[in-house]
Amino acid sequence: xxxISASVYTSxxxxxxxxxxxxxxxxxxxxxxxxxxxASRRWFAAHTPDVIFLIYNDHATAFSxxxxxTFAIGTAAAFEPADEGWGARPVxxxxxxxxxxxxxxxxxxxxxxxxTVVNKxxxxxxxxxxxSLMCGQTRAWPCPxxxxxxxxxxxxxxxxxxxxxxxxxxxxxxxxxxxxxxxxIWGTGGMSHQLxxxxxxxxxxxxxxxxxxxxxxxxxxxxxVPRIEYVRExxxxxxxxxxxxxxxxxxxxAAGGAKPRVAHRFYHVPASNTAVGHLILEDQLEDKAx
Amino acid sequence: MSLDKPYLDIPGTTIFxxxxxxxxxxxxxxxxSLMRAENRARFKADERAYxxxxxxxxxxxxxxLARDLNQAIAEGGNIYFLAKxxxxxxxxxMQMAASMTGLSEAEYRDMMLRGGxxxxxxxxxxxxxxxxxxxxxxxxxxxxWEH
Numbered sequence: 001x002x003x004i005s006a007s008v009y010t011s012x013x014x015x016x017x018x019x020x021x022x023x024x025x026x027x028x029x030x031x032x033x034x035x036x037x038x039a040s041r042r043w044f045a046a047h048t049p050d051v052i053f054l055i056y057n058d059h060a061t062a063f064s065x066x067x068x069x070t071f072a073i074g075t076a077a078a079f080e081p082a083d084e085g086w087g088a089r090p091v092x093x094x095x096x097x098x099x100x101x102x103x104x105x106x107x108x109x110x111x112x113x114x115x116t117v118v119n120k121x122x123x124x125x126x127x128x129x130x131x132s133l134m135c136g137q138t139r140a141w142p143c144p145x146x147x148x149x150x151x152x153x154x155x156x157x158x159x160x161x162x163x164x165x166x167x168x169x170x171x172x173x174x175x176x177x178x179x180x181x182x183x184x185i186w187g188t189g190g191m192s193h194q195l196x197x198x199x200x201x202x203x204x205x206x207x208x209x210x211x212x213x214x215x216x217x218x219x220x221x222x223x224x225v226p227r228i229e230y231v232r233e234x235x236x237x238x239x240x241x242x243x244x245x246x247x248x249x250x251x252x253x254a255a256g257g258a259k260p261r262v263a264h265r266f267y268h269v270p271a272s273n274t275a276v277g278h279l280i281l282e283d284q285l286e287d288k289a290x
Numbered sequence: 291m292s293l294d295k296p297y298l299d300i301p302g303t304t305i306f307x308x309x310x311x312x313x314x315x316x317x318x319x320x321x322x323s324l325m326r327a328e329n330r331a332r333f334k335a336d337e338r339a340y341x342x343x344x345x346x347x348x349x350x351x352x353x354x355l356a357r358d359l360n361q362a363i364a365e366g367g368n369i370y371f372l373a374k375x376x377x378x379x380x381x382x383x384m385q386m387a388a389s390m391t392g393l394s395e396a397e398y399r400d401m402m403l404r405g406g407x408x409x410x411x412x413x414x415x416x417x418x419x420x421x422x423x424x425x426x427x428x429x430x431x432x433x434x435w436e437h
Contacts, residue, residue, distance in 0.1 A: 014383065060370040064322040065315055085325060085377030153370055155297075155307040192406075196369040197360060198428065199302030199421035200387040201398060203406025228296045232413055236303050270402040273387050 002100070002174045002181040006047060007247040007260070008040075009215070009279040010133055012056060012188045014125040015272040017089055020132050033276060036266035037133050043263055043280055044134045049184040051097045052145045053104075053170065053250075055243045056126035056188045057152045059084070062118075068154045069116035071166065073108075074123075074147035075101040082122035091128050097144040100177060104146070107173030113166050123147050130188045133278075152189065152240045156227065163242045164223035167249020174250075187247030189240025191267075192233075193274035202235040203275045209267060211241060212277055216262055219248040237274075251283055258284045299414050302421035306368040314366020320344045320354075321371035330378045357434030359390050379437040389435055392427020 016033070019025055025034045061082045063069065079094040105117050127147055135142060151157055158166075167185070174183050191208040194200050211234075214222040223245050230239045253259045260281035268276045297305040304310065311318075320341070323329045333340040341351045353361035354375060362372050369386075376386040388398035401407060411419025420428055 060318070060322065060368070060374070061325075065311060065318050065371075083325065085374045153306065153368060154311055155305050194303065194407075195383065195387055196363055196390060197302040197304055197421075198391050198423075198426055199300070199407065199412055200390050201401055201407040202409060202412065202421070203402075204409045205405065207409070231297055231303070231305065232300055233409060236300075236305060269405050272382075272384050273402065275406065 002177040002179060002183055004171055004174050004183050004185055004250050004283065005049060006184050006263070006280065006282045007251055008130070008134065008184060008186040009244045009247060009277065009281075010130050010186070010188055011190055011271070011274060011276040011278070012126045012129040013271040013274045013276065014084070014129065016276075017091075017125050017129040017132055020137060021090055033268050033271055036268055036276075036278065039264050040134055040266075040278065040280060041136055047184075047282075048142050050143055050181040051100055051183045052143060053148060053174075053183055053185045054127055054130065054145050054188070055148045055150060055186060055246050056130070057240060057243065058149045059124055059126060060153065061124035062121040062149070065154075068151055069118075069149070070151045070158055071113065072116040072118045072149040073101055073105050074118050074121060074149070075105060076119050076121070079121060079123045079127075079147055081128050082124045084124050089125065089128055091132060092138065092140050094123055094127065094131075094141060094147065095144045097146050100179075100181065100183075101146045103177050104170060104173040107176055108166070108169045111169040111172065113169055118149070121147070121149075126188060130186055148246075150243050150246070152242065157239055158242060159227060160223040160225055160242045160245050163245040164219065164249040164254070167246040168254050170246070171250040171255055185247045185250045187244035189243050190238055191241060191275040191277040192235050193237045194235030195237050195273055197236075199235070201273055203269055204234045205267075205269060205275065207233045208275050208277055212265065212267065212279060215244060215248055215279065216281070219245065219251075219254065223249070248281075251281060260284065301412055301415050301417070301419065301423065304363045310366050311368070312366070314350075314368065316345050317350045317354075317362065317365060317367050318371035320346060321367070321374040324374040324378050333378060357389065357437060359386060360433065376435075379435065381435055385435060388431055389433060391429070392431050393429035394431040397429040397431065
């Protein structure tokens, strides 16, 4: 049986990818940010999973306004890094896991989450920047990745509650898979930021850190926070943070198990227009002991 | 019965909801066309002619030609789509964000390095934060950018 062993949460600011691609990570502007991910890369090297289920949003790249899926699961064998208008990032193509992805789609749809199944799409910085942050520069990503795109651009976006419940359904789906795969689930985007209008540049450090606290300690209650609070308190693009609740809902404690262990926590302002938040939560292996 | 839209009283902020997306459909689809290099070249060669191939409203076309992103957003544009125009001009996301605030690029960058724009006074229309309508423009910047 497959299992979810850990969840990773991180912002996916496009300029972070640019800084890595252009070799600027040692510049004074960037050094504190990348220093915050050094422990993450060590952790990931020691805990490389068989598959990453990576929740992100497409930024008007694969999906225009022609079709706007709320939840889209990538079931292809591979996904190319997209050209978002500045040229494609020089990062490896993303190898999928079509069999597990199809299995999760089947199981989650039976659980009343009406996913869109996507057999062809390019992936943008929302997916590749988290991989770069956790893996560094590499000729090949260390494991297959299932892209899971959430609409957080065209309002209304799914609620925190819906996302948390979806995470629980994804955990059930993974546990029904009959291969012994170690799966990590990553939630990306955020934290506070607003990219539009005279309020662009908004950062709310207190709100962000309260979100991190509550994501660790009381995720089900955090999932009840209405959309308007994200937008008003942390900026129009901070609504991306609902995606973190999908990953959090897939941890053992949301299914009655033990609370996860905090392996790493980091927060930094600014990266371009955005506050960067990052958490790694490990499920406790109590089931192995029993 | 009207829909609940509790976000209409946030200063300096336009939520890209279903109504805005309807208003801006062709504007945003025009922006998507700039993902292709040959379209970027045609647009740069004669912006007006390229825009005239699309069923945009005249205010939408003027907003694009002026690179006035606040106006483009009011006309239904979404920032992730509008960013394709900035990419076509070789501009960064930060330069585009600054252009909507009235801050110069340097002033905007300094604001971010100081920890970003404060939420204080910027939650609800009628307060006195720097994003409120009565406090625009915020600095020495101008709408749009050289292109």
